[in-house]
Amino acid sequence: MRPLLKGDGLALVRGGRLLFEGLDLELRPGEALHVIGPNGSGKSSLIRLVAGLLRPDAGKIERANASLADEGLALDRELPLGQALAFWKGPRLGEAITAFELGDLVHVPVRLLSTGQAKRARLARAVARGAPLWLLDEPMNGLDRKGVGELDRAIIAHRASGGAVLAASHLPLAGEWHSLELGG
C-alpha cells in the first residue's frame, strides 16, 4: 500500500535555528503520528512543512492530498458560517457540519462565533475537504469536552476509512498513535 505521507531526511531551519534534521516520516492508510515537544521545538513548523507552506532545508516530501487545520480561520468573518464553509466546496461539508455539531450555527456570522465554536468550524472546514491526509495543529485548543469527543470520533472514523493524520498537540489524543518528539 502506498504511503499517504513520506518524508526523507528532512531538515528545517527557522529564525536561524536548526529545528530538526535527518527526519524520516511515513504514514500509511489508517496510521497517525502525534508530534510532541516543548514550546518552540518546531511542531507547528513541521505541520506547515508537510502542508507545503514551508520548504525543507534538506530532504524531500511526497504526500497525498492534505487538509490543514491550524490557528488560521480561513473563513470570511462577515458571512454566516454555513456560507463561509460552503465557499471551500468541500465534498463532505454536510457530514463535517454534523460531526462538529455546527448545524445550529450555520446562520451565525463567523465573527460572532465563540473560541470553541470557531475551532470546531476550522476542524469542519478541514474535514469537509475529503482529503486522505489530515494535518492538525493543536486541534484540541479551545474545545470543550464534547468538542474533544467529536474530534476523537472524527479522527477514528477517518482512520478506519483509510485516512491518515499528523497532529501536533500538547494533549493526548484518542486511539493508537505513533509518536515523534521534537526538541528532546
Ligand SMILES: Nc1ncnc2c1ncn2[C@@H]1O[C@H](COP(=O)(O)OP(=O)(O)OP(=O)(O)O)[C@@H](O)[C@H]1O
Ligand atoms: N515566521 C517565522 N520566522 C522565523 N522563525 C519562526 C517563525 N515562526 C516560528 N519561528 C520559530 O520557529 C521555532 C519553532 O516554532 P513552532 O511554532 O514550530 O514551535 P512549536 O513547537 O509549534 O511551539 P508551540 O508549542 O509553542 O506551539 C521557534 O523558535 C519560533 O520562534
